[in-house]
Amino acid sequence: MAGGTRWGAAAVAYRAWLLLTVAQHVKGVVSRDPIFLAEIQNQTVSEGRNVRFACRVDNLGSHKVAWIHYENSAILTVSNHVITRNDRITVSRDKRQNTYYLHIRNVRETDTGKYMCQINTASAMTIAGYLTVVVPPDIVDNESSNDVIAQEGSDIKLRCRAKGSPRPIVTWKREDGQHIAINKSTTVLEYQGEVLRLSKVNRMDMGAYLCIASNGHPPTVSKRILVSVDFPPMLWIPHQLIGANRGKTVVLECFTEAHPTSLNYWTRGDGNMIYDSMKYRIENRVGNPDYKIHMLLTVRYLEEDDFGTYRCVAKNPRGETDGTIKIYDSGPPPTSPPPPTTEAEVFEKINNQVWDRSENRTRKRPNPQAVSDLNGEGEELDLRDQERSLNLPAISPSSGSRGASHLYPLAGLAGAACLLWARRF
Secondary structure, three states: HHHHHHHHHHHHHHHHHHHHHHHHHHHHOOOOOOOOOOOOEEEEOOOOEEEEEEEEEOOOOOOOOEEEOOOEEEEEEOOOOOHHHHHHHOEEEOOOOOEEEEOOOOOOOOOOEEEEEEEEOOOOOOOEEEEEEEEEEEEEEEHOOOOEEOOOOOEEEEEEEEEEEOEEEEEEOOOOOOEOOOOOOEEEEOOEEOOOEEEEHHHHHHHEEEEEEEOOOOOOHHHHHHHHEEOOOOOOEEOOEEEEEOOOOOEEEEEEEEOHHHHHEEEEOOOOEEOOOOOOOEEEEEOOOEEEEEEEEEEEOOOOOEEEEEEEEEEEEEEEEEEEEEEEOOOOOOOOOOOOHHHHHHHHHHHHHHHHHHOOOOOOOHHHHHHHHOOOOOHHHHHHHHHHHOOOOEOOOOOOOOOHHEEEEEOHHHHHHHHHHHHHH
């Protein structure tokens, strides 16, 4: 009813305007025809902004200026009066410049179109400007896909509906930067279109897909759609047979792939489940992508009961798999004398090593007392030759003394050996 009243009032005003025009021409009131002084500039603005059209007229006389929205066939204003009920539209006049202004506040996409400035001459004079209202892109969530879960080998269709003015372009990308596998023979880095179809997906297709909408007017918007591909567990064992000595620590490894994430655990050959303890340490490391798991079982200080078969098990709602690893006893460890523990044993070992490394040993190791008393020149020469063969540090010749206080600084076992020889001489 209100709409009918509005259009009725507009029609009445327009008829009155036309009657006035006819009456003016009949009476010969108009002496000169009006003219437009300038073109109306086209305008492009973002939704929500304000615009103003200017219509400059000369020789208007008693004629009237009206603004009309051509696409809507709507009379907006006549002279200084607003005809439309749209409260966002107003009109103003600058008499000095003979200009009529049409103002539109908070423009909307529906305001797009041609706006005509018309003078009510016998043959109506018209000039027009075009308004383009641009709307940044927006993704219509309820008309777009949400996260998708599919079984390996099935087909997937992703949809991304975007609106805006001009119409947005939708581009698909993978969040991880990988190529999109459209089918077995076609892969692309980007795909354009509101609908993305993936044929016979596998676990490599799993991940986040981004649909990005843009129309040249910021901001660009996007939506993240997570694609999950379910498949039963798969398992790979790098070493199925491990040999070790008793007392050693070994690490068993299994690599699994599964989605949804599998339940992973270890058992012994008798089927008993293994838990974290002083004997065992269990660790699951998440790989990349996260459907890969590295299973680790550390067995500490092997004993007789620890040799045998171990099983790594992975299961999820899609299936179950397992693998076996055997630890066997590789034999007793090699025997070796224990290291010296006392200072006397250390010096004894060094002394023996010095004599054992002699270049030309022709007799038994001399008595330490005999060596220290220098009972023979041959004995002294033999010891000095051995010192040279071992590259032992020389005694300072300036004092003539063979005391330990005149030795050069020594370090480690070599220092201990030289200190022992100095004391004996």
